[in-house]
Amino acid sequence: MDQQLQALLTELYEEGQRNDAQAQERRKKRLNLEPETAQLLSVLVRSGKRTRLLEIGTSNGYSTIWLAWAARLNGGTVISIDREAEKHQLADANLRRASLRDVVQLVQGDATSIVADLAGPFDFVFFDADRFSAPAQLNLLLPRLTPDVLVLADNVHSHPDEIADYLATVQNLPDFEHMVLPVGKGLSLAYRHQPSQSVCRS
Numbered sequence: 742m743d744q745q746l747q748a749l750l751t752e753l754y755e756e757g758q759r760n761d762a763q764a765q766e767r768r769k770k771r772l773n774l775e776p777e778t779a780q781l782l783s784v785l786v787r788s789g790k791r792t793r794l795l796e797i798g799t800s801n802g803y804s805t806i807w808l809a810w811a812a813r814l815n816g817g818t819v820i821s822i823d824r825e826a827e828k829h830q831l832a833d834a835n836l837r838r839a840s841l842r843d844v845v846q847l848v849q850g851d852a853t854s855i856v857a858d859l860a861g862p863f864d865f866v867f868f869d870a871d872r873f874s875a876p877a878q879l880n881l882l883l884p885r886l887t888p889d890v891l892v893l894a895d896n897v898h899s900h901p902d903e904i905a906d907y908l909a910t911v912q913n914l915p916d917f918e919h920m921v922l923p924v925g926k927g928l929s930l931a932y933r934h935q936p937s938q939s940v941c942r943s
């Protein structure tokens with residue numbers, strides 16, 4: 742990552758921290774990922790050559806920039822959803838500053854309604870919005886996941902009660918292995934690897 746993009750990410754994160762310290766309403770907070778979690782996501786995208794990314798919870802685009810930068814290196818794209826119009830505009834401006842706007846489709850609205858209409862397929866899904874709706878969103882997305890897919894969710898340690906249903910859902914998915922990584926606020930990682938069927942040669 743070049744220094745200019747690193748500097749922009751640091752600026753956005755620090756601005757988010759300052760904003761969140763004084764914002765009264767929760768919906769006005771940026772609630773950005775910890776930088777180490779965002780970096781881990783970008784490593785997973787790059788190392789796994791993931792190209793069809795979906796993020797639920799854009800905020801001002803901090804994590805979206807990390808994902809978009811990684812996706813671009815793989816020739817991929819990101820769809821990112823947020824219900825707040827103000828955050829949608831901030832993310833739009835920040836992605837333009839990062840010269841990554843062309844890699845990202847920003848969608849404004851309620852994530853559950855939106856994912857129901859997304860064609861996919863996705864090989865990387867990151868849940869970072871309202872944890873109560875995440876199980877329903879995951880179930881809607883299941884037919885639109887690639888055989889080899891990573892499904893992640895933040896806030897396992899920070900919001901254990903809110904994320905419990907999501908964790909139960911993901912842990913019960915057949916063919917997925919699941920773990921919780923002690924990074925940032927606790928990152929749920931589910932991985933399915935279904936190799937394409939080998940051709941039997943006689």
Ligand SMILES: C[S@@+](CC[C@H](N)C(=O)[O-])C[C@H]1O[C@@H](n2cnc3c(N)ncnc32)[C@H](O)[C@@H]1O
Pocket residue numbers: 768771772773774797798799800801802803804805822823824825828850851852853869870871874
């Ligand atoms: C934790 S913040 C996302 C932070 C962002 N991923 C980052 O690291 O910069 C959660 C975001 O999800 C959005 N959100 C919450 N519930 C939502 C829903 N049901 N549909 C769409 N967006 C939602 C909020 O407006 C908020 O901006």
